[in-house]
Amino acid sequence: MLSPASRSRTSRLREAPAVLSLIVPALAGLVSFVVVPFVLAAVWLSVHRVSLSNPDQPKKFMGLEYYRRLLDPSIAGSIAEKFYGALLNNLTFAVVVVIVQTACATALAVAVNRPGRFTTFFRGLFFLPVVFPMALVAVIWQLIFSPDSRGLLNAVFGAASGGHMAAQNWLQDPKLAMLSIIMLSMWQGVGFQMVIILAGLQGVPRELYEAAEIDRAGAWSQFRHVTLPGLRNTLIFVVMMTTVLALRLFDQVQILTPNNQDTRTVMSLNFEQRQSVGQAAAISVVFFVLTLAVTVVQRFALREEREIS
Amino acid sequence: MSTSVAPPLRRPRSRVRPPSRSRVRLRRAALGRAALVLVALGYAAPLVYFVLGSFKRDEDVIDGLRGFLPVDLTFDNYIQLVTTTLNSESSGYLWRFFLTSFTVTGIVVGGGLVVNSMVAYALARLEWKGRDAVLMGVLALAIIPFEAIAIPLYYMLHDNPHKIIIQALPFIANSFSIYLFYSFFVGLPKAIDEAARIDGAGPWRIFVLIIVPMSKPVYATVAILTFLTTWGQYLWPLLVVPPDQNGAQPLPTALGYFTGVNPTQLLGQRLAFGVLMVAPIVVVYLFFQRWFIASVATSGLKG
Numbered sequence: 139m140l141s142p143a144s145r146s147r148t149s150r151l152r153e154a155p156a157v158l159s160l161i162v163p164a165l166a167g168l169v170s171f172v173v174v175p176f177v178l179a180a181v182w183l184s185v186h187r188v189s190l191s192n193p194d195q196p197k198k199f200m201g202l203e204y205y206r207r208l209l210d211p212s213i214a215g216s217i218a219e220k221f222y223g224a225l226l227n228n229l230t231f232a233v234v235v236v237i238v239q240t241a242c243a244t245a246l247a248v249a250v251n252r253p254g255r256f257t258t259f260f261r262g263l264f265f266l267p268v269v270f271p272m273a274l275v276a277v278i279w280q281l282i283f284s285p286d287s288r289g290l291l292n293a294v295f296g297a298a299s300g301g302h303m304a305a306q307n308w309l310q311d312p313k314l315a316m317l318s319i320i321m322l323s324m325w326q327g328v329g330f331q332m333v334i335i336l337a338g339l340q341g342v343p344r345e346l347y348e349a350a351e352i353d354r355a356g357a358w359s360q361f362r363h364v365t366l367p368g369l370r371n372t373l374i375f376v377v378m379m380t381t382v383l384a385l386r387l388f389d390q391v392q393i394l395t396p397n398n399q400d401t402r403t404v405m406s407l408n409f410e411q412r413q414s415v416g417q418a419a420a421i422s423v424v425f426f427v428l429t430l431a432v433t434v435v436q437r438f439a440l441r442e443e444r445e446i447s
Numbered sequence: 448m449s450t451s452v453a454p455p456l457r458r459p460r461s462r463v464r465p466p467s468r469s470r471v472r473l474r475r476a477a478l479g480r481a482a483l484v485l486v487a488l489g490y491a492a493p494l495v496y497f498v499l500g501s502f503k504r505d506e507d508v509i510d511g512l513r514g515f516l517p518v519d520l521t522f523d524n525y526i527q528l529v530t531t532t533l534n535s536e537s538s539g540y541l542w543r544f545f546l547t548s549f550t551v552t553g554i555v556v557g558g559g560l561v562v563n564s565m566v567a568y569a570l571a572r573l574e575w576k577g578r579d580a581v582l583m584g585v586l587a588l589a590i591i592p593f594e595a596i597a598i599p600l601y602y603m604l605h606d607n608p609h610k611i612i613i614q615a616l617p618f619i620a621n622s623f624s625i626y627l628f629y630s631f632f633v634g635l636p637k638a639i640d641e642a643a644r645i646d647g648a649g650p651w652r653i654f655v656l657i658i659v660p661m662s663k664p665v666y667a668t669v670a671i672l673t674f675l676t677t678w679g680q681y682l683w684p685l686l687v688v689p690p691d692q693n694g695a696q697p698l699p700t701a702l703g704y705f706t707g708v709n710p711t712q713l714l715g716q717r718l719a720f721g722v723l724m725v726a727p728i729v730v731v732y733l734f735f736q737r738w739f740i741a742s743v744a745t746s747g748l749k750g
Binding site: 152153154156157159160161163164165166167168171172173174175176178179183188190246249250256260261262263264265266267268269270271272273274277278279280281282284286287288289290292293294296297325330333334336337357382386388389392393405408409412415418419421422423425426429430433 | 486510512561585599601602616620622675681728743
């Protein structure tokens with residue numbers, strides 16, 4: 139600060155009540171509803187036997203038992219099989235969505251990255267499902283996935299294949315259930331990614347395109363050598379954000395295929411175990427560690443790029 | 448790239464000459480446009496099916512490709528939904544679901560704008576002891592997703608009888624909102640509040656009379672993002688509001704009435720419910736589309 143130390147000190151003292159009144163409401167909220175539950179789960183709930191269905195049961199100290207039951211399949215009362223299955227489902231979802239949805243979103247962003255009514259309309263359309271609550275998206279798609287040949291998706295595939303494709307039971311068939319969840323999630327989420335990539339496209343210098351134009355580079359070559367490198371940071375961010383979102387997958391799975399091992403995710407397992415709070419809290423802690431790992435990888439990937447450029 | 452579709456002015460002199468570069472380009476652009484229209488049609492198909500279905504009888508909702516045709520439309524679903532299906536103590540009242548969602552969303556958005564911008568202002572523009580530590584702490588909290596604390600929070604609040612309050616209260620203070628406000632406030636020129644300070648204005652006066660009026664865009668961004676996440680929230684009400692407490696059920700969990708109790712009936716009515724549920728958002732969205740899109744883009748520009 140430019141002002142002399144003594145002045146700034148007195149004004150600081152004078153401002154202390156104002157500062158306090160400005161920061162206390164939000165900080166009190168963050169401490170009570172983020173810090174306290176987080177610490178509570180990590181240091182107390184996950185190492186004690188706490189049951190909501192049986193609240194009078196003494197809250198016995200369990201040590202790391204709940205973490206062992208979560209991670210070691212050979213232990214009595216273990217839910218490790220469910221947990222690893224869920225983790226695999228999250229991973230499948232993440233891999234498919236990160237690759238396919240990010241590719242689609244990039245293509246859409248490039249396609250609508252022009253001024254004009256035409257592209258504004260399409261931008262608005264692709265973004266529309268983003269404002270839909272996921273619960274509603276799930277309910278709409280539940281009807282689209284109707285299993286007999288009169289179900290909409292079956293009818294579309296039937297017509298497209300000239301009647302060769304048999305009707306599928308999209309949500310109950312073990313091979314198709316996860317794919318169905320992925321389909322509706324991408325339908326809802328692609329507009330979100332598209333908008334972020336669109337913002338990234340504004341950061342690609344125009345001169346590079348002009349230079350490419352002079353070099354008579356074709357559309358594909360421009361995309362490959364100008365657009366993609368310019369989007370590097372945005373794409374890293376989108377991929378990491380989508381991975382975290384994939385880890386959090388819950389609403390649509392809970393509504394469309396509850397208690398189903400083919401689509402169970404870490405969060406659905408967490409929800410299923412909610413009455414056994416100790417076990418559920420251990421899942422919460424492990425869930426946080428997984429999220430943190432993805433975030434740390436993202437920070438490193440972005441930092442490296444900054445150092446190079 | 449040109450967006451004009453007019454034919455090139457100079458025709459190639461001979462027929463055997465390969466088509467000129469600009470012509471290939473125009474053809475490509477037209478092809479690209481046709482592809483975009485096709486993709487958009489496929490993308491819009493579920494939306495069309497959804498809205499049309501809300502005006503159809505149950506047996507017509509699941510009827511193959513006829514789901515896309517606007518035939519045999521009726522208002523019965525909407526009428527029955529309001530007058531019969533969701534109009535009793537056992538099923539819950541449609542207006543109550545709306546009231547709950549509006550109340551919870553109103554508290555979270557309104558309260559959030561106030562308290563998060565207050566702390567962000569103190570962090571960005573006032574000098575005080577411990578400021579940097581608080582800032583680091585707030586930013587660190589943004590890493591914790593709600594899902595990681597849902598269970599301990601559920602344990603803390605599950606027997607609290609004020610179901611509306613506990614749906615809203617945990618979400619008012621939000622570290623990501625604070626971050627968005629902070630980034631905006633830090634960017635405002637320092638000279639503004641220096642001048643006001645010399646005139647004897649205190650921090651509160653400067654905040655309310657100068658900073659807030661200058662910061663409408665960030666308030667709009669945070670309001671939109673908070674509104675979208677709160678209006679659609681599912682996991683938290685599913686945890687804390689018991690299924691039989693219809694008076695405190697927000698719209699997303701209220702939809703469970705159709706999928707849980709009556710999985711194969713009331714198909715048209717559940718779509719009608721869905722239309723009513725998104726109508727307020729879509730209306731606001733159509734008017735402020737640019738703001739919505741800009742807000743979401745902002746949310747992605749962190750890191």
